Structure formats: structure tokens, C-alpha cells
Amino acid sequence: MKLRTRAWLTLSLLALTTMTAVASLGYGLLNAQMERARVAASDQGQAVLNAIELDIQRAASEIKTWSAVSDVTGTAADAGNRAKAQALGRWESQRYLQSDAAKFLRDLSLLSERRFKEIFFTDARGYVVASTNPTSDFDQGPEEDPPMGEIWWRDARANGWNIGELEYDQSSTFYSIDISVSLTDEKSFVGVLKAVYGTSAMLAILDQATAGHGGHVVLVDGEGKIVLAPSHLSAAVGNEAMQVSQLKAFTGDAGHSIESVPWGGRSLVTRVQPASRTYVDQAGWTALTVIPLDQALLPASARQQLGFIGAGALTAILVALVLAGLHLNHHSSGPITELTQAVARAARGRADVTVPHQDAGGELGALAQWLARVTTRLRKYDAAYARQRRRVQATRSPANDAIAATRRRA
Structure with missing residues (x-):
């Protein structure tokens, strides 16, 4: 085999190897980014x-701290001694919103950075004693909701505290979570404190x-x-x-x-x-x-890397094609010409190339077999890379559509 032919084949195979490396790297970049x-x-x-x-746990701990304050427990204990008619009158006249205990609850709300949309407490019967906001019901206990009262009230009394489910609260008009804690005064149950933890946090x-x-x-x-x-x-x-x-x-x-x-x-x-x-x-x-x-899949850095590497690969392939043209002008027939044409087709991106003379002996046969293995790998990487690219291109965003429309109008 002439020196010139060997040199050309070496450069052509180098270009094809570069193509394979680019396809492999592009596929690898996409997988790595994914x-x-x-x-x-x-x-x-x-x-x-x-x-x-x-x-949520911090909010629950904060409410537990409030439940130990005498301004809350003492007021709840005193309210439990009022007759129902008197307690109901205070609620209907909204005095439960204007009492010192209600002001104290509003101060607590401010200290908590208003993470609680509503704070109120009841006496041992479930009657509302004081609140930061108007409540939808006066009685939260077993009289209104037998046999044990509202779920949050019942569970807080039975277990010491309760964290409810996320739900729409009519009183606070927000999606929220009820956090309630039982109140005790001298080890006796005197009521329940409830705070409506808003979803704003x-x-x-x-x-x-x-x-x-x-x-x-x-x-x-x-x-x-x-x-x-x-x-x-x-x-x-x-x-x-x-x-x-x-x-x-x-x-x-x-x-x-x-x-x-x-x-x-x-x-x-x-x-x-x-x-x-x-x-x-x-x-x-x-x-x-x-x-x-x-x-x-494709952040800007990956696109830039692929563009830079792809430009280098195209340059190498172009050099190989020029050399192929020069060689074909001097050698128009024979096994080397056929192998040269196969290399040129592969360099142009044809993954369906059938490499001839793989059964030939000597250097030509070994070279043809190696080229066949390279094109097989290239075909595999090219198919995988194309699948990933189609996934990306199939995704359209409003911003991309707007940019494309602007370019079409221009």
C-alpha cells in the first residue's frame, strides 16, 4: 500500500473516529445533564x-408555649364559671374580640409574624372565650357537636394537642391547618387553645x-x-x-x-x-x-460545549473529504477506491454504510473490519442521540414559540 494511500486512510479514519467521539460525547452530555x-x-x-x-413543628411548639401562659389559662378557667346565657351574650355582642385576653392573642399573632390567621381559646365546655377574629360558631364542644365536640377540640382534650389536616377554613377564609392544645389550670382541664396556621408560610x-x-x-x-x-x-x-x-x-x-x-x-x-x-x-x-x-436536558453550557466540539468535528470531516476527493482523482478503481468511498459516506453522516472487503486478507482486510466496527458504534450512538434530541425538540414553551414567531415575522 502506497504511503500516500496510507496517509489518506489514516486521516479519514481519524475524522470518522472524531465523529464517533462527538456522538458519544453528545449522548453522554445529555444523559449526565438528565x-x-x-x-x-x-x-x-x-x-x-x-x-x-x-x-409546622415550630408552630406547634410555639402554641404549646402559649398554652402555659396564665393570661390564657386563668381567663379560660374564670370563663368556665359563667352561665351559658352570659357566655353566649358576650359572644353575640363580640365582647370576646375586645377583651384583654383577645388583645393578648393579637399580640401573640404579631410576635409570630402573622403566620397564624386566627387564634382563639374556649373554656372547658367548648364555649369561645377570646379570639383574634370573629368565629363562625360559639360552641365548639360536645353540646353543639355530640358526643365529644369538634374533632380538633375533642382530640386536643383527649391527647393534649392535635394537628389537623390542610383544609379551607371558613373563619379565616384561607387554606390552613388547625393546631390545637389543651389548657390546664392547676392540673385541671379548663379549655382548648386553637391557632389556624395559614399556608402563607x-x-x-x-x-x-x-x-x-x-x-x-x-x-x-x-x-x-x-x-x-x-x-x-x-x-x-x-x-x-x-x-x-x-x-x-x-x-x-x-x-x-x-x-x-x-x-x-x-x-x-x-x-x-x-x-x-x-x-x-x-x-x-x-x-x-x-x-x-x-x-x-440542555442548559446553555451544554449547548456551548456541543457546538464547540461539533465545529471541530466538522472541520476534521471536511479535511477528510477534501483528501478523499484528491485521492479519487488519482485512483478510480480497485478495493482501495471502494473502501475510500465507504469512509467518505460514513464521514458525511451515513450510518447505513456497508464496509466492503472485510474478508480480504492482510492490512486491507484488517482495516476494513476495524472500519466496520467503528461505523456500527457510530450508528448506535447516532440513534440514541437522535432520540434524545427529538425529546428536547418536541418540548415547546410559550417563550420559545414567541421567539420563533418573532423570527418568522422578521
Whole structure:
């Protein structure tokens, strides 16, 4: 084999090897970015669950501290000695909102940075004694709701304290959680203190949570209904049309998948379960982190890397094609020409190339077999890379559509 032919084949195979490396690197970059996005999403979901759990537990501890203050327990004990008619008259005239005890509760609300939308306490019968806001009912106890009163009142009396479920509270007109603590005076039960923990603190946590580029976290109940979402997705809360009960990330064992979410198109969705025996776990909540697919797979840095490497590969391929043209002008027939043409087709991106003369002996046969192995690997990487690219290109965002429309008009 002439020196010139060997030199050309070496350069051509070098270009083809570069193509294979670029395809492999591009596919690897996409997979690596996907894994980074999944880990970031999982970490962010866990961080949100932990932050919400800590905030609820802090709120419960704060309320327990209030329940030991004599301004509360002493007033509840004294109120228990009033006749029902007198207690009802105070409630109907709203004196329970103007008493010293009510002012004390408002001070507590200010000290807690208004995380509680409503604070009130009852006497041992369940009659409202003092409150920061007007209450919808006067009697929270067994007389009004036999046999043991409202659930929160009953459980607080029986167990010492109670944290309720997330629900819409008519008195405070917010989604909230009831936290109630029993009141004792000289070891005797004298009433129950209830604070309505508003979701504003949890919303602040969700609004501050970010995952990757444009990701967000929502809390979902056991049926797949969104119970809490960032402010810009408030319409999704409780919306049956936006339930996630059919998402693979929610129902599958893997805990993550790429799929269309009702409010955000194709996205990387990751499920995170709360730690066992926490309030969030008992409530049956799950954190779903959602990252739009076009932002999860190819951040700007990856695009720049692929563009830079791709430019180098195209330059190498172009050099090989020029050399191929020069060589073909001098050698128009024979096994070397056929092998040269196969190399040129592979360099142009043809993954279906059939390499001739693999059964030939000597250097030519060995070279043809090596080239066949390289094209097989190239075909595999090219197919995998194309699948990933189609996934990204299939994802359309309003911002991308607007940019594309502007370019078309220009």
C-alpha cells in the first residue's frame, strides 16, 4: 500500500473516529445533564418537605408555649364559671374580640409574624372565650357537636394537642391547618387553645424553591390532587382537571419520569416521599418537582460545549473529504477506491454504510473490519442521540414559540 494511500486512510479514519467521539460525547452530555437535573429535583423536593415539616413543628411548639401562659389559662378557667346565657351574650355582642385576653392573642399573632390567621381559646365546655377574629360558631364542644365536640377540640382534650389536616377554613377564609392544645389550670382541664396556621408560610417556601432552570415543587395528596403549589400555579390547587394520579412519576416505583403534566407540558417529574412519622407523612403528602424538559436536558453550557466540539468535528470531516476527493482523482478503481468511498459516506453522516472487503486478507482486510466496527458504534450512538434530541425538540414553551414567531415575522 502506497504511503500516500496510507496517509489518506489514516486521516479519514481519524475524522470518522472524531465523529464517533462527538456522538458519544453528545449522548453522554445529555444523559449526565438528565441525571444532574433528576438529583437536583429530588434534593429540592426533599428540602421543601423538610422546611415545611420544621415550620409546622415550630408552630406547634410555639402554641404549646402559649398554652402555659396564665393570661390564657386563668381567663379560660374564670370563663368556665359563667352561665351559658352570659357566655353566649358576650359572644353575640363580640365582647370576646375586645377583651384583654383577645388583645393578648393579637399580640401573640404579631410576635409570630402573622403566620397564624386566627387564634382563639374556649373554656372547658367548648364555649369561645377570646379570639383574634370573629368565629363562625360559639360552641365548639360536645353540646353543639355530640358526643365529644369538634374533632380538633375533642382530640386536643383527649391527647393534649392535635394537628389537623390542610383544609379551607371558613373563619379565616384561607387554606390552613388547625393546631390545637389543651389548657390546664392547676392540673385541671379548663379549655382548648386553637391557632389556624395559614399556608402563607408554606407558600413562601414553595415560591423560593427552584430546581434547575424553571423548575418548581408542588405538594400532592394521596389521591394525586394538588394541595399546595407556588403562587403562579394557584389555580392548580384542588383542581380535579390537574390531578397527577395518572403520572408515572406519581404511581411508578422509579419515582421519576419524563411526561406531560397538566399545567406545564413535557417535563422531568420527580417524586419525593416525606420521612416516616412526620406530620407531612401522616398527612399523606408527596412532593413533586417539575422541570420543563427543554430546560432540564440542555442548559446553555451544554449547548456551548456541543457546538464547540461539533465545529471541530466538522472541520476534521471536511479535511477528510477534501483528501478523499484528491485521492479519487488519482485512483478510480480497485478495493482501495471502494473502501475510500465507504469512509467518505460514513464521514458525511451515513450510518447505513456497508464496509466492503472485510474478508480480504492482510492490512486491507484488517482495516476494513476495524472500519466496520467503528461505523456500527457510530450508528448506535447516532440513534440514541437522535432520540434524545427529538425529546428536547418536541418540548415547546410559550417563550420559545414567541421567539420563533418573532423570527418568522422578521
